[in-house]
Amino acid sequence: MKPSAFDYERPADLDGLIALTRREDLFVKMLAGGQSLGPMLNLRLVQPDLLVDITAIPELKRVEETADAVILGACVTHADIEDGRVPDATGGALPRVACGIAYRAVRNRGTIGGSLVHADPAADWISCLAAIDAEAMILGPSGRRAIPIDEFMTGVFQVALEPGELVEAVRIPRLSLGARWGFHKISRKTGEMAQAIGAILHDPARDVLRAVIGATESVPIVFSGAAPLFSGSPGSGLAKAFDASAAVRALEDSGITDAVDRQLHLVALKRAIDQAARP
Amino acid sequence: MKRINITVNGKAVSASVEPRMQLADFLRESLNLTGTHLGCEHGVCGACTLLVDGTPIRSCITLAVACEGARVTTVEGLDEDLIAGELRAAFSREHALQCGYCTPGMLISARDTVMRMPDANERDIRVAMSGNLCRCTGYVGIVRAIQSVITERKAKGLSSPPSPRAEFGPAGSGRARPTAVGAVAAAPAAARAARRPGPAGAADRAPEARRVAEPGVGKPQTTLHESFTVDYPRAKVWAFFGRLGDVATCLPGTSLLGTPTDEHVETRIRIKVGPIVSEFDGAADVVRDASSFSGVIRGSAHDARSRSATRGEIQYVLIEDENGAATRVEVDVGFTLTGPLAQFSRSSIVHDIAWRMTDAFARNLRARLNRGNGSARADSTAGASISEINAAPLILSVIWNRIKTFFRSLLGR
Known part of the structure; x- marks a missing residue:
């Protein structure tokens, strides 16, 4: 169980990084914390010619606060978020999700950007950040652009990055003080990949009600306007107003027909909603 | 081969490593520090857990070359460590090990739990230790040992040292110097063809039996x-x-x-x-x-x-x-x-x-x-x-x- 041979570089700046990722004669793979890529390399499922370590680039560890958002560099780790070393604008949602990712030894190296780009359906950030309506800030040969997280993942291990592009940072919108959120994942064992994820954000002051059913077989199911999941006004009490029928339809439309699988996802969503409704 | 300079258990080490060499293999094979054990080699079992820049990491999925400038502490380097000493005594007392294979990783994670979670109850300890697998003890002794160290420290009014990490990013990456970009040679054509046999590679292949x-x-x-x-x-x-x-x-x-x-x-x-x-x-x-x-x-x-x-x-x-x-x-x-x-x-x-x-x-x-x-x-x-x-x-x-x-x-x- 040793990786196949590859070359390794650690560029100092973004220009150097982009120059390397544009190499067409090599299979170039970027490395951040390596907590998903490492096992794939050891199992020789991924056999790159060149690994480009992006952790020496200061811009990718940048943390910035604006009036309406917090911007976290791609190389910020789950533990950085869990420990509150980076600012939180989500009323504790992000640190709570971070502390449930894998194990502490993994969280000390695994990064938010790396997790998004790896695009494992069962990972936490892709579902959590889709519920919060975060954006991937992308840098490439033709400049910068941003993609909402719910459009970023396009399939298992596949994202909407063009050749030579990378995720530079994640922009997390600042939630209102009265915002309510819930995140629940079901795993066979603590720290293992999720079998089902439910996530909800209700931020009436910004007119936001979003829900996510994650850890499906492919991209998470995102309800950007989640009102159909509730009968009557969700303001009267999210948990009481939850109506599972719209969620069941969405699960069936996504090809989740197995009754146990469907029930797991419904329970995860229900528990997330219960959590958001708790005083 | 790449040159790395790291500190291992307080000693400066400079060595040439293959980029694909994981930190655990470097410590075991090159430095003969076999206290770090390898179990699953894909980040699941926790046997290889050790400290990099004072925080626990999985050394089976952390490349040695990516730890340039980092401070590595293995179980061999914890002989004089106060909390590790308390844990060793508690592990012996509570029968927290049998074959000992998981123990180096257990001690590293246990020490981290004691330091970060001074108020942890049994459930908290079980969650915190869930990334370290043990096949002998059923975890009861391990959890009890950690619990007893936490309780003793609390009774003595001992506080935990502050978090060793200040900078952001993957542990071990903080002091890594960039490499000179532009020196990357194209992979030898033969090696590439062998690794990525396309339709052309298929034609070269010797005919096999049906x-x-x-x-x-x-x-x-x-x-x-x-x-x-x-x-x-x-x-x-x-x-x-x-x-x-x-x-x-x-x-x-x-x-x-x-x-x-x-x-x-x-x-x-x-x-x-x-x-x-x-x-x-x-x-x-x-x-x-x-x-x-x-x-x-x-x-x-x-x-x-x-x-x-x-x-x-x-x-x-x-x-x-x-x-x-x-x-x-x-x-x-x-x-x-x-x-x-x-x-x-x-x-x-x-x-x-x-x-x-x-x-x-x-x-x-x-x-x-x-x-x-x-x-x-x-x-x-x-x-x-x-x-x-x-x-x-x-x-x-x-x-x-x-x-x-x-x-x-x-x-x-």
Whole structure:
């Protein structure tokens, strides 16, 4: 169980990084914390010619606060978020999700950007950040652009990055003080990949009600306007107003027909909603 | 080879390492520090957990070269550490180890738990230690040992040292110096060809003995059902299904190895999912029953690169539709994957990939049937052959829409 041979570089700046990722004669793979890529390399499922370590680039560890958002560099780790070393604008949602990712030894190296780009359906950030309506800030040969997280993942291990592009940072919108959120994942064992994820954000002051059913077989199911999941006004009490029928339809439309699988996802969503409704 | 300079248990170490060498292997093989144990080697069991820049990491999935400038502490380096000493005594007292294989990783994670969670109860400890597996003790002694150290420290009013990390980013990466970019040579052409055999590489390969499809064993892990209708009489569709090579190459990424017969075909199937590229070489045998218009294709294949293998079965039956003007094709796919790809993948991911392949197979089959029958019918949804399943991002909803459009076009609605 040793990786196949590859070359390794650690560029100092973004220009150097982009120059390397544009190499067409090599299979170039970027490395951040390596907590998903490492096992794939050891199992020789991924056999790159060149690994480009992006952790020496200061811009990718940048943390910035604006009036309406917090911007976290791609190389910020789950533990950085869990420990509150980076600012939180989500009323504790992000640190709570971070502390449930894998194990502490993994969280000390695994990064938010790396997790998004790896695009494992069962990972936490892709579902959590889709519920919060975060954006991937992308840098490439033709400049910068941003993609909402719910459009970023396009399939298992596949994202909407063009050749030579990378995720530079994640922009997390600042939630209102009265915002309510819930995140629940079901795993066979603590720290293992999720079998089902439910996530909800209700931020009436910004007119936001979003829900996510994650850890499906492919991209998470995102309800950007989640009102159909509730009968009557969700303001009267999210948990009481939850109506599972719209969620069941969405699960069936996504090809989740197995009754146990469907029930797991419904329970995860229900528990997330219960959590958001708790005083 | 790359030069690294790191500090191991307080001593400066400078060495040349292969980029692919994981930190655990460097410590064990180059420095003879065998206190760090390797278990699963893919970040699950926790046996290799050690400290980098004062925080626990998995040394089996952390490259040595990525730890340039970092401070590494193994279990050998904790002899004088106060908390580790208390834990060692507690582990002995509480029978928190038997064979000792997991113990170095356990001690590192336990020390981190004691330091970070001074108020932890039993449940907190179990959650915090869930990334370290033990096969002997049933964890009771381990949890009790950690609990007792936390309780003692609390009773003595001992506070934990402050968090050792101030900078952001992966532990160990804080002081890494950039390498000089531009020095990367192109990989030797021969090495690249060996690693990524394309169609050209296939031609170079020495002819092998006839591959034999291995029989399926037991219940398949993954089963899928697909049904689609083509507007040709059943006899024509039946004849097409008799041409095994044509049917096989409808599977995306499939090329033929050698000339197929009516009952036997040898293929290479290239599957690319994100950074994973697999090439399965294998063989399939078909048994057809003309009286029921059904067939069973049994096949097995092997990916030499990842040493993964798969075996499976495709059953099909052709049913007359629209008073004989059309034919409904019912396909049942069942297969089992073994080896590293199976070890890594979870069933849902395999299911999604198989689903996408089956869907692409159905569309390619339909396109080829139309071509093969000289059909002038324009069908934008099934006209293009899909050569690789990642050719376009296949989102399930997109596929469903295509299927709906395809049925609408079929039924003229």
